[in-house]
Amino acid sequence: MPAILQTVYSTLFEPAQMLEHYTRRQYWWQAAVAVLLSATLWLFTQLGLAHNQHLGLSLLIVWGSAFIIWWWCSLMLHFSADLFGGKGRFADTMTAVGLAALPLIFIAPLQSLPNLIGDLGYTLNLLGQMGIAFWVLALLTLGLGHSEAFSLDRSIGSLILAFVINLAFIFSIGLIFMLQLMNWGLSL
16 A cells, blocks of 8 residues: 555656656556546546435446546557657556546545635636646656657657547547438438
């Protein structure tokens, strides 16, 4: 347990020194714990206390979705890093992406701010979530650079390329779905 707590602290508050060491396949399980923790806290934020009759099923769905998203993002980042000359392994990229998700654990407390302090809480929640998004992107950039053994500019380029590839994929799926709906509507 102390090892995971040290990893969490180092990832969040000492990322430059830590990510060079921790973005290796042997720390994959700690990245998986980070993804599970983030997904679980998000679920509890969304459900609240009133809707916990299907908690087990909800946890399975959220954990499965989190692992699929983690795997897909790691795959796209590893693919784009290979195009930029990355020399890392896929497991190292998965570790970096999983550890970069650690700041997402602060989303749950931020989403409770509107309930605690009223209208000002909405503004603080938005500002906090924007800060967390920047924090995750910074950790992802550093982690990808260390896991793929290349410079910061190539890491940023890999992030942008992976984002563009994902947008093109989502647009293609949406276009195919719309064409299928139109075809189905014409056949009626």
